[in-house]
Amino acid sequence: MTRERAGTSWWPALAMARGNAAAAGAHTVGTQHVLLALLATRGEAAAVLDRAGVDRGRVLAALQGITGVGARATPVDVERVAMSPRVGALIRRASQGAPGEIADLAVLGELLEEGGEPSLVQLVLTSLGARRRAVNAYRTVAPVSPARIGNAEGDLVAG
Helix, strand or coil: CCCCCCCCEECCCHHHHHHHHHHCCCCEECHHHHHHHHHHHCCHHHHHHHHCCCCHHHHHHHHHHHHCCCCCCCCCCHHHCEECHHHHHHHHHHHCCCCEECCHHHHHHHHHHCCCCCCHHHHHHHHCCCHHHHHHHHHHHCCCCCEEECCCCCCEEEC
């Protein structure tokens, strides 16, 4: 049975994100591991990040500056790496509740647009001076949902 027939969603680069986390000695996949996986895919999301001046080397240097964690971390077994609650929610939002493969561009959009407490990725992009450029580059290629009046109070909702 395929994943699609089972009614589930999946993001193909999640295994790469888990590998990034394991190599860094982390037991959970954080937003930084998702960003590194997106950069490695060489897909549309990586092209958006490239247009914003974001590359793996700059991200790793910014991460080291922010977290103080260097490249000498003790790796952990990838099978012991789980998704953080934040990344799990991000992936669910990117799927928009539909079964099937989740596009890298949808994952990038959620990384860039998520609200609340700033994620490590948002801090990294800000420290690189690339956050606004990345958001603008993303918005030039991402499909935009039309807004419509969603209820009797006149609230706008995604179309």
